[in-house]
Amino acid sequence: MRIAELSRTTGVSAATIKYYVRAGLLPPGERTHANQVDYGPAHARRLRLVRALIEIGGMSITDAARVLEVLDGGDLSTWQAVGKAQYALDLRRTAGPGGDPVARAAVDELLARRGWQVFEENPARATLVEVCATLRQLGHDDFVGALDEYAEAVERVAAVDVAVVARQPSVEQTVEYVIVGTVLGDTVLAALRRLAQEHLSRNAFG
Amino acid sequence: MRIAELSRTTGVSAATIKYYVRAGLLPPGERTHANQVDYGPAHARRLRLVRALIEIGGMSITDAARVLEVLDGGDLSTWQAVGKAQYALDLRRTAGPGGDPVARAAVDELLARRGWQVFEENPARATLVEVCATLRQLGHDDFVGALDEYAEAVERVAAVDVAVVARQPSVEQTVEYVIVGTVLGDTVLAALRRLAQEHLSRNAFG
Numbered sequence: 001m002r003i004a005e006l007s008r009t010t011g012v013s014a015a016t017i018k019y020y021v022r023a024g025l026l027p028p029g030e031r032t033h034a035n036q037v038d039y040g041p042a043h044a045r046r047l048r049l050v051r052a053l054i055e056i057g058g059m060s061i062t063d064a065a066r067v068l069e070v071l072d073g074g075d076l077s078t079w080q081a082v083g084k085a086q087y088a089l090d091l092r093r094t095a096g097p098g099g100d101p102v103a104r105a106a107v108d109e110l111l112a113r114r115g116w117q118v119f120e121e122n123p124a125r126a127t128l129v130e131v132c133a134t135l136r137q138l139g140h141d142d143f144v145g146a147l148d149e150y151a152e153a154v155e156r157v158a159a160v161d162v163a164v165v166a167r168q169p170s171v172e173q174t175v176e177y178v179i180v181g182t183v184l185g186d187t188v189l190a191a192l193r194r195l196a197q198e199h200l201s202r203n204a205f206g
Numbered sequence: 207m208r209i210a211e212l213s214r215t216t217g218v219s220a221a222t223i224k225y226y227v228r229a230g231l232l233p234p235g236e237r238t239h240a241n242q243v244d245y246g247p248a249h250a251r252r253l254r255l256v257r258a259l260i261e262i263g264g265m266s267i268t269d270a271a272r273v274l275e276v277l278d279g280g281d282l283s284t285w286q287a288v289g290k291a292q293y294a295l296d297l298r299r300t301a302g303p304g305g306d307p308v309a310r311a312a313v314d315e316l317l318a319r320r321g322w323q324v325f326e327e328n329p330a331r332a333t334l335v336e337v338c339a340t341l342r343q344l345g346h347d348d349f350v351g352a353l354d355e356y357a358e359a360v361e362r363v364a365a366v367d368v369a370v371v372a373r374q375p376s377v378e379q380t381v382e383y384v385i386v387g388t389v390l391g392d393t394v395l396a397a398l399r400r401l402a403q404e405h406l407s408r409n410a411f412g
Binding site: 048056077079086091115122124127131132134135137139146147149151152154155158159163165167180184185187188190191193194204205 | 264
């Protein structure tokens with residue numbers, strides 16, 4: 001299909017499509033005539049994925065490109081590919097100090113109590129340290145105090161994640177699922193949390 | 207303290223502080239002399255809260271202002287204040303079509319199965335419908351199929367949330383906790399999810 005049709009199918013303007021190709025988010029179409037570039041269903045699919053990461057996941061163009069690079073990388077074992085995709089999905093929006101020793105110790109102890117084996121380089125460690133340090137600064141030690149209960153509940157979420165990931169038929173589909181399930185999944189979980197909060201608040205405060 | 211000291215204490219530049227005052231995120235300082243404006247510890251505290259919402263929560267200035275308005279509103283019962291704060295924490299980044307009837311029915315049925323009583327206006331409903339519709343478009347029905355298991359795990363998260371909220375000593379602190387615990391809490395939960403995923407992936411794919 002030509003770019004106009006790709007734009008109609010996906011609801012993304014031709015200018016944005018061209019921008020995504022230049023930014024490396026979307027492979028270029030195939031040049032079939034001097035003045036015509038052809039796009040296939042794979043382009044439409046990828047375009048929907050890019051929009052989902054940016055619009056629902058709130059990712060920047062740079063972050064989306066970094067994550068999609070893992071998907072396009074190929075030639076990895078499932079374990080390597082899952083790890084690479086997970087680490088590319090870094091949550092930190094700023095490079096914080098990351099060095100609050102009290103928060104760092106609290107996170108290390110939490111991981112030890114739950115028996116979670118996690119590499120030192122997992123960026124989610126630094127995120128957790130940073131947010132816990134901020135929560136303490138704001139005087140919300142009560143949230144930090146409930147971390148064990150949160151971790152226990154989240155372990156069930158992650159178990160569902162891993163079970164669904166393990167069912168994917170190819171390495172490529174596994175990586176795409178890790179990306180989509182993690183990024184869009186965060187929004188699904190946040191939405192479910194708000195719905196459950198309203199239901200439970202009704203009993204607590206209603 | 208003068209603006210230079212407030213800036214040193216919080217690590218926020220004087221220009222940004224002035225911008226936040228103009229945007230209504232921070233109350234103005236008290237003018238003590240013709241050429242001097244005084245800020246107190248409450249300003250430093252509020253400034254840290256604003257930074258946390260923007261930098262860790264990824265909120266826009268407009269969204270942060272809308273949420274802080276609830277905090278400054280006062281004169282509400284705990285139940286009203288919690289509800290107002292929750293609804294102000296809308297997750298949607300774009301006004302999607304929101305109307306996918308299949309996804310809408312799936313969300314309604316999920317809520318019914320779990321017995322969650324949630325108002326039609328809760329913005330998290332529309333978010334969930336939108337993300338589920340996108341997941342289906344991308345061919346990830348397997349994620350949508352696991353919604354019941356996710357909802358069960360998230361209900362435990364929300365139960366911890368409500369228990370901690372219920373322990374707050376005043377309406378104002380309750381509202382602040384709802385805001386901070388929800389926004390920063392989303393990031394904490396997403397980080398915990400990635401850590402648990404790595405641990406569980408090790409067994410599944412390692």
